[in-house]
Structure formats: C-alpha cells, structure tokens
Amino acid sequence: VRAVRRSDAPGMMRGLTRRLAQAELKRLQQEGTGWWGGVWRPLHHCSALVYREHSASVAAVRLEHLPLPALSKHSVRVKMLAAPINPADLNMVQGTYPILCPLPAVGGNEGLGEVVEVGSDVMAMRPGDWVVPMDAGFGTWRTEVVCEETDLISVPKDISVLGAATIAVNPCTAYRMLHDFQALTPGSTVIQNGANSAVGQAVIQIAASLDLRTINLIRDRYLAIQSKRFTSSYKNPPVKTFYIIINWSKAFYIMRPNCGELVKELKALGADYVITEEEVTSSGLHHVFQEVPKPKLGLNCVGGVSGSLVLSHLDYGGTLVTYGGMAKRPLQIPAKSLIFKNITLQGFWMTQWKRNHRQDKACLKSMLDSVYELARS
Numbered sequence: 103v104r105a106v107r108r109s110d111a112p113g114m115m116r117g118l119t120r121r122l123a124q125a126e127l128k129r130l131q132q133e134g135t136g137w138w139g140g141v142w143r144p145l146h147h148c149s150a151l152v153y154r155e156h157s158a159s160v161a162a163v164r165l166e167h168l169p170l171p172a173l174s175k176h177s178v179r180v181k182m183l184a185a186p187i188n189p190a191d192l193n194m195v196q197g198t199y200p201i202l203c204p205l206p207a208v209g210g211n212e213g214l215g216e217v218v219e220v221g222s223d224v225m226a227m228r229p230g231d232w233v234v235p236m237d238a239g240f241g242t243w244r245t246e247v248v249c250e251e252t253d254l255i256s257v258p259k260d261i262s263v264l265g266a267a268t269i270a271v272n273p274c275t276a277y278r279m280l281h282d283f284q285a286l287t288p289g290s291t292v293i294q295n296g297a298n299s300a301v302g303q304a305v306i307q308i309a310a311s312l313d314l315r316t317i318n319l320i321r322d323r324y325l326a327i328q329s330k331r332f333t334s335s336y337k338n339p340p341v342k343t344f345y346i347i348i349n350w351s352k353a354f355y356i357m358r359p360n361c362g363e364l365v366k367e368l369k370a371l372g373a374d375y376v377i378t379e380e381e382v383t384s385s386g387l388h389h390v391f392q393e394v395p396k397p398k399l400g401l402n403c404v405g406g407v408s409g410s411l412v413l414s415h416l417d418y419g420g421t422l423v424t425y426g427g428m429a430k431r432p433l434q435i436p437a438k439s440l441i442f443k444n445i446t447l448q449g450f451w452m453t454q455w456k457r458n459h460r461q462d463k464a465c466l467k468s469m470l471d472s473v474y475e476l477a478r479s
Contacts, residue, residue: 146248147168147170147246148170148244149245150165150241150243150244151163151165152168152208154206155205156196156197156202156205157195157196162195163195163209170247172248173220173248175224176223177220177248178218178251180216180217180233180246180249181245182213182214182215182242183213183214183216183232184264185212186210186212186267186268188211188271190211191243194209194211201238201239207241208242208244211239211271212234212242212267212270213235213242213267214232214233214234214257214266215233215254217229217233221251227251231256233255234254234269234270235253236253236466237457237460238456257470257474260478261478265477266474268300269474269477271452272300272301273301273476274452274469275452277304277308279401279450283399283450284420286312286399288312289313289394291315291317292397293317293399293400293412294317294318294400294402294403295379295409295412297373301401301425302318302401306318306372307372307476310371317387317397317415318374319382320377321378322361322378322379322380361378377390387415396415396417397417397420398416398420399421400413400415400421402422403425403427403428404427405426405430405433406429407431409429410436413436413439418443419445420445421445423449423450424448424450425450
C-alpha cells in the first residue's frame, strides 16, 4: 500500500505514518459482552484513526478504540487487511476535498477487507470473502467495520493483499480514462504528465496491454529526503521521491531511484518514451513524432505549465483529460488549441463515476474484473 509524498502535506503524511508505526495496533480488536436483541453476545470493538475536526495538522488524527454496532440482517462485519494513504484522504482530513464526511470521521477511502460475519439475509457474501468499498468516505483506516452489504463489492483473492487494497482508485482511474474519452486503436499514442504517479504507472501498464504507445513526462528536480533518522536536501539526490507503505503494524520507507533509474523503471513497466518536462520545453517532441503518431489523448494530473505541455502536443481533434492539479496552478490554454486544433477539454473523477454507476453493480464489477485480470498477467 503506497502513497507518493506530495508537496502540499508532506509533514502530515510523515506524522501520520509515525503515529501508525508507534501505535503498532497490538490489539486488532477489544471484545467484551453485552445485551443485544435479547441475546447475550460478544461486543466487538475496533481500533481506528479518527479526526474530530478538519485540520492540516496530523495531531487532528488520533488512534481511538470504537465499539462496533450490532450486526443486522443485511449487514456484514469486515476485518480490514490493508488501506493506503492517498492524497484525497489527506484532503478530507484537511477539509479541502469536495466530499467531506460528518465529524467525527474515520479516515481512508480505499482498502481491502475480509468478511468475518454476515447477517441472516446477506446472500452475496460469506465469511472469508475479500471486499472493497463501493464509495468514497468509507473510513478504511480501522481494523474492523460493520456496514451494509450494499456498501461493498466482492473481489477475487488470487492477487496480493496490497495489490487488491490499491486497485479500486488509481488503476481504475487509468482504465476509465483510456477507454472513455477517445476511440483508441492499437498503435495509437497517449501522452501524460505525472507518469511516475500511481495512476501514471497504471496508465503505462494498461496502455501496453492494449498495444498503445505512451509518451510519459516526468519532472526533473531535486527533492528533500526525510526519514526518522535524517533530514537532508540534495542537488543531485540519490532518490527521486519515496513511497510510504502502511500495513497496520509497520511503516516502511522505500526510496525511489534518481531520474535515470526512474526512466529505466517506467520503461520496464512498458513505457515507450520517458522524457523530462525540461527536455520537452527545450527540444520538443519532433523526434518522437517521426516514430509514432501524434497523441489523440492527453492525461493531466499536474496542471500549470506541465498541463500545457501535454495540451500543446495533442493531435487535431484530441482530448485533454484532467484528473488532478498537484501543481496548484491553473491550466494555461492557448486559444489556437481550441480554434485551430479542435481540442476537447474534459475532467475525470473516479468517485463521481462510481456514484453515477452505483446502481449498476455489474458495470462496476466488470471494470474491477478487467483490472484484476491485468494485475494477474
């Protein structure tokens, strides 16, 4: 389960990781007894990361032990196996995300759980099944949860726990963007920025499986490196960025390679071209377009100048899909791109797509099955 450090909340990410590591969650649940529905039965509790106010400070997120509600006929009790920290999770804690949960709230939108117990009228799930949340705001940063059957969707158990826990947001975002905005055929080209992000890496792999060519833009700059043992900045850093992996009782820091190693890594995933934004700005992509057609689809998660670089290299009639704005800068759109190149600008938000298709569980399951099949291969 991994989260790329973001410039808007690196301290919060590190502090949250330390809090998880220090807590160690030695007791995944506390059990007592109580009187429910005329029957004396165990009362289950869970450990959860709860925020009771919106704040940019990690101190707003605290480890609490919460009682679980009794199981109803249509509900299930789920043990969480793993949950990532995504930028949207931090934005919800900060109070800046379009969807905000009523306070107090448990953090986390994405994760993988295992069904422990089901209500008497639950027919589609059984103890031992793996499940993921249907919607954002589920509150996955906890050890157990009781929820309605309709809040979950079953997933296969033949890929890794960490893979299953992180497949429903970023890989599905990549899958939808490659299928929903342009009629791409084998040999077509896609250009994207933020190619080393979780979505960017999924785009590379899914595009390769569809025999699409990818032009991948990355940023060539030094970053501060921080861990428990040291804090330092490098003009020629040994890493590009780092991942934080969370699994309830442990925290790990995995260093990303420098720019040259990053290029090799992305190409190993199936990238055709990996180019820094600085190279594109100075030399353009003329040499690339001698080998592959101009892209009809551009994917933008950065905004600002970076998004404009993607836009400026689209073919006539192309589509720019914006699904993030990590630079926190407005997208610069030349009038000629709209007038003379007939470029279409679109936005995409996976949460909204899921909500639009919430009543069509077959459609959701079909998408997940397709992505899982790609993960298996």
